[in-house]
Amino acid sequence: MPVGSVIEFRNITKRFGDVTAVDDLSFTVEPGRVTGFLGPNGAGKTTTLRMLLGLIGPSSGTATLGGLRYHDLPHPLATVGAALEAASFHPGRTARNHLAISATAAGLPQTRVAEVLHLVGLAEHGGQRVGGYSLGMRQRLGLACTLLGDPGVLVLDEPINGLDPEGIKWIRGFLRDMAAEGRTVLVSSHLLSEVQQSVDDVIIIAKGRLVHRGPLSSLETQVASQIVVDSPDRDALATALTQAGIAFSPGRTGLLATAADPGTIGHIAYTAGVEVSVLHRQKKGLEDAFLTLVDGGDSL
Amino acid sequence: MLLRAIRAEFAKLLTTRIWWVLAIVMFGYIGMLSGGLAALFAGIQSGAIAPDAAGGTGQGAPPVGSLPPLVYSFASSVGYVFPVLLGALATTGEFRHQTLTPTFLANPRRAQVLGAKAIALFLAGGAFGVIALLTSVGVGSLVINAFGVDTLLGDGDTWALFGRILLAMALWATIGVGLGVLVPSQVASIVIVLAFTQFVEPLLRFASMFTEATAGIGQFLPGAASDALVGASVFTVASPVGGVTSSLDWWLGGLVLLAYAAVTTVGGYFVSWRRDVT
Numbered sequence: 001m002p003v004g005s006v007i008e009f010r011n012i013t014k015r016f017g018d019v020t021a022v023d024d025l026s027f028t029v030e031p032g033r034v035t036g037f038l039g040p041n042g043a044g045k046t047t048t049l050r051m052l053l054g055l056i057g058p059s060s061g062t063a064t065l066g067g068l069r070y071h072d073l074p075h076p077l078a079t080v081g082a083a084l085e086a087a088s089f090h091p092g093r094t095a096r097n098h099l100a101i102s103a104t105a106a107g108l109p110q111t112r113v114a115e116v117l118h119l120v121g122l123a124e125h126g127g128q129r130v131g132g133y134s135l136g137m138r139q140r141l142g143l144a145c146t147l148l149g150d151p152g153v154l155v156l157d158e159p160i161n162g163l164d165p166e167g168i169k170w171i172r173g174f175l176r177d178m179a180a181e182g183r184t185v186l187v188s189s190h191l192l193s194e195v196q197q198s199v200d201d202v203i204i205i206a207k208g209r210l211v212h213r214g215p216l217s218s219l220e221t222q223v224a225s226q227i228v229v230d231s232p233d234r235d236a237l238a239t240a241l242t243q244a245g246i247a248f249s250p251g252r253t254g255l256l257a258t259a260a261d262p263g264t265i266g267h268i269a270y271t272a273g274v275e276v277s278v279l280h281r282q283k284k285g286l287e288d289a290f291l292t293l294v295d296g297g298d299s300l
Numbered sequence: 301m302l303l304r305a306i307r308a309e310f311a312k313l314l315t316t317r318i319w320w321v322l323a324i325v326m327f328g329y330i331g332m333l334s335g336g337l338a339a340l341f342a343g344i345q346s347g348a349i350a351p352d353a354a355g356g357t358g359q360g361a362p363p364v365g366s367l368p369p370l371v372y373s374f375a376s377s378v379g380y381v382f383p384v385l386l387g388a389l390a391t392t393g394e395f396r397h398q399t400l401t402p403t404f405l406a407n408p409r410r411a412q413v414l415g416a417k418a419i420a421l422f423l424a425g426g427a428f429g430v431i432a433l434l435t436s437v438g439v440g441s442l443v444i445n446a447f448g449v450d451t452l453l454g455d456g457d458t459w460a461l462f463g464r465i466l467l468a469m470a471l472w473a474t475i476g477v478g479l480g481v482l483v484p485s486q487v488a489s490i491v492i493v494l495a496f497t498q499f500v501e502p503l504l505r506f507a508s509m510f511t512e513a514t515a516g517i518g519q520f521l522p523g524a525a526s527d528a529l530v531g532a533s534v535f536t537v538a539s540p541v542g543g544v545t546s547s548l549d550w551w552l553g554g555l556v557l558l559a560y561a562a563v564t565t566v567g568g569y570f571v572s573w574r575r576d577v578t
Contacts, residue, residue, distance in 0.1 A: 047578075054408045055401060055577040071408045082405055088398030090316060097315040098402070105308035105406035145402060 002152035004031025004184035005066030005079070007052065012061035014047050014208075021047045023208040024061070029186050029201075031152070034179045036199035036216075037188040040294055044208040045188045046084070049157055053082050065153055077106040080153040081146030083139075091131030095122060095141050098130065099148060108149050116144040121170075135162030143174070153184040160194045172198040192219075192290040206294045219289040226282035227265045230254025231274050240272035241265075254278045305407055305416030309390075312399075313424055318389050323428065326382040327435050334374040334436040335443055341367050342447035368452040369461050371440035373530050375432035376468045380526055381497045382432070383425035383469050387476020388493055390421055391568075392486035400577050414481065414573055418474045418565055425473025429466040437462070461531060464550060468526050471554065474561040475522065481568025497523065519548050522560050528553030 007029035014022040022044040029035045039045050050056040052063040054070030065073065065080055073079045089098055099113040117126045120140040125133070130141065139162055146154055156175075160168055175198045179185045189195045192202075202219060204212040212219070228251060231237040241248050241257055246268065248257040254277075257265050262279050269276045313319055343349030345367060394400045407413050441451040452458045476493070483489045501523045508518025518524055528548040548556065 050576075050578065053405060055404055057576060073408075076408055077406055084401055088401045090393065090397040090399055092316045092318075094315070097311070101308050101311045101315065102402055102406045104311055105305060105403070107304050 002078075002150050002181070002183060004152040004182050006030060007153060007155075007184060007186060008062075008064050008067075009048065009052070010062050010064075012048065012051060012063055013059045014044075014051060014056060015059045021208050022051070022058075025205065025208070025210055026061075027203050027210060027213050029184055029203070031184040032179055032182050033200040034175050034185045034187060034195075034198050035201045035203060036192070036195045037186055037203050037205075038192055038195070038290065039188075039190065039205040041190050043190075043205050043294075045190075045205065046157055047208075048205070049082070049084065049155055049186075049188060052155065053080070053084075075106070075149065077102065077108060077149035077151065079149070079151050080155060081149060081151040082155040082157075083142035083146045083159055084157045089130040089133075089138065089141065092129055094127050094129055095133070095144070096126040098141070099144060102145060102148055106149060112148055112150075116147045119147055120144045136164055136167050139163055139167070143171075152182070154178055154186070156185075156187045158188055158190070160189065168194075175199075192287050196286060204290065204293050211293045216286070219286050219293075225258070225260055227257045227259050227262050228254050228278060228280055228282055229257055229262075229265045229269070229276060230278035231269065231276055233274060236272070236274045237269060237276075240268055240274050243272070244268045256282065301409075302412060302416060302419075305412055306420050308406070309413075309417045309420035310424075313386075313390060313420065316393075318393075319386060319424070322382050322386055323431055326379055326428065326432060329382075330374055330379045330432055330435040331439045333378055334371050334440040337374070338367075338371040338440045338443040339447070341371070342444050342449045346447045346449055348447060367449060368441070368444055369458060369531070371444065372433070372437050372458070372461060373465060373527075374440070375429065375436040376465045376472075376530050377527060379428075379432040379436070380469060380472045380523070381493065383421075383428045383473035384476040384479070384493050384497065385490065386424060386428065387421045387473040387478075388480040388489045389476075389486070390417060391477050391480025392484055392489045395484040395572070396486045398577075404577060410574055411569065414477075414565065414569055418477050418561070421473040421477045422470045425476075426466050426470040428473065429469030432469060433462055433465055464530050464554075467554060468529050468557065471529075471557040471561055472526065475557065475564060478561050478564025478566075478568055481573050482564050482571055484568075484572045520556055522557060524548075525553040525556035525560075529557060 009025050009027055012022060012025050013020065025048060037045055047056060051058045052065070052070065062069065070076060095117065096113055099116065100110060103110055103112055114123070114126070117123050120143045122137065122140050122144060125137065130138065133141065139159060143159065146156065159171055163171060175185055175187060179200070187195055187199070196216070199216055201215055202213065203210070229237065230253060234255070237255060238248070241255065246257050246259060246265070248255045250256070259265050262281055266276060266279055340349065394403060403413060404410060441453060444451050479492065480489055483492060501521055505518050505521055505524055508514040519528065525548060529550050531550050
């Protein structure tokens with residue numbers, strides 16, 4: 001079983017001319033967890049990941065995998081597998097040949113080629129030229145590349161882009177499985193909702209700076225949590241909430257109450273003897289928190 | 301490690317259609333020229349075609365005995381553009397299709413990757429030389445023989461010529477690699493190769509022949525160095541009357557070509573190869 005190593009960014013900065021794409025970023029990514037690397041388009045996510053992989057040289061600071069820079073890894077593809085945005089393949093080359101070339105260059109057994117094609121569900125299309133692939137198939141081929149060396153660290157840049165619903169479901173399971181096996185999984189996205197169901201931790205950047213990091217649940221405390229509650233007797237419910245000192249506003253499917261958790265509201269309704277028909281946390285709370293953080297970065 | 305990198309570069313070359321498309325075009329081009337010109341010159345030499353009928357005063361006919369090497373050397377004197385294109389496409393393709401990303405992920409030692417590419421293309425250029433020779437010698441000797449002129453295929457000098465042609469073709473492919481990293485834009489690279497080899501250099505070489513001083517410089521042009529290495533070329537025959545046709549020793553011609561390959565490749569490494577891959 002491959003062992004995941006810690007990814008560490010230390011004070012990493014990248015300037016392109018006058019533009020500072022990544023600004024003094026420091027964070028670590030732990031094995032055995034799925035870490036979401038979030039930020040709006042142009043926040044510096046791809047640049048940061050490419051610095052980790054030795055494709056872009058940082059202006060200052062370091063990015064390491066298990067304490068080593070990418071250049072110094074004895075077996076790069078067996079240590080970290082990366083699928084980057086705009087997955088780059090020669091359109092006239094078949095998927096199988098793409099993988100075979102990487103396997104040759106990295107000194108990996110050619111038997112892995114068929115194995116990884118099978119793993120990502122491209123076994124039947126391996127002999128096809130990549131020029132004829134759909135975006136979803138390219139994403140899967142990108143994943144096949146990451147798995148070639150059976151690495152302990154996976155770095156995926158926007159892997160959900162272009163996938164159909166079935167593919168999205170598949171990749172969510174895939175990410176969970178990889179982390180459960182003890183691998184380090186870093187997955188970037190510009191939409192929290194895309195990765196919300198599969199990540200344990202989040203790292204959020206905006207304008208090249210770190211704006212938040214911690215477990216996914218830490219985002220909830222960033223905004224006042226909203227509870228959706230409704231009753232056949234909505235007036236009685238409103239009265240009960242007012243008496244309990246809970247702020248609320250009318251919403252589309254009920255009342256939107258400001259409270260830490262649904263239990264609090266349920267208890268108020270119960271003690272007031274009001275029947276409850278709807279009671280749940282407002283789902284877009286996390287997305288709101290994310291957008292607030294990202295906008296906050298904007299004004300810096 | 302280097303062997304692995306070279307094998308990967310070979311795999312890249314052989315898994316797209318470029319190499320055999322170029323090989324087929326080269327085959328047709330060299331076959332046509334060596335066949336046609338062999339017929340013309342052998343015809344004149346054997347008396348089957350009167351010099352007047354060929355539209356000349358006889359000065360276009362090479363001295364007796366040098367015809368077969370001249371025809372065989374079409375393999376490199378007109379065929380060298382194909383290994384250059386092969387080399388240039390091998391490097392510019394990596395930029396154009398963004399395959400530098402998987403390339404550098406699999407092997408982050410970039411200088412090693414470029415070195416492996418130069419070596420792989422040197423060998424591939426040699427292989428192109430074999431195809432080119434099979435064409436020029438195959439078609440040329442058939443035509444020459446038909447006119448009753450000695451094909452010189454039993455001559456050791458002819459086989460030494462073949463060896464120098466292979467070396468020239470191999471070196472040209474590495475020059476293509478160097479040009480490709482120096483000018484990573486594929487379109488620009490192809491335009492430069494075609495314009496320089498088909499138009500600019502022949503013109504420069506022709507112009508340089510008129511004075512002693514420029515001829516000294518002209519012999520260091522890559523095409524002139526290549527012809528010096530090979531030792532026979534249609535170009536030396538087509539020189540102006542009374543022109544200065546100075547030529548380097550064959551080994552010096554080879555070194556000049558090698559220098560072009562080294563300078564462009566090392567220069568290209570700093571210009572494009574070691575830059576950020578975004």
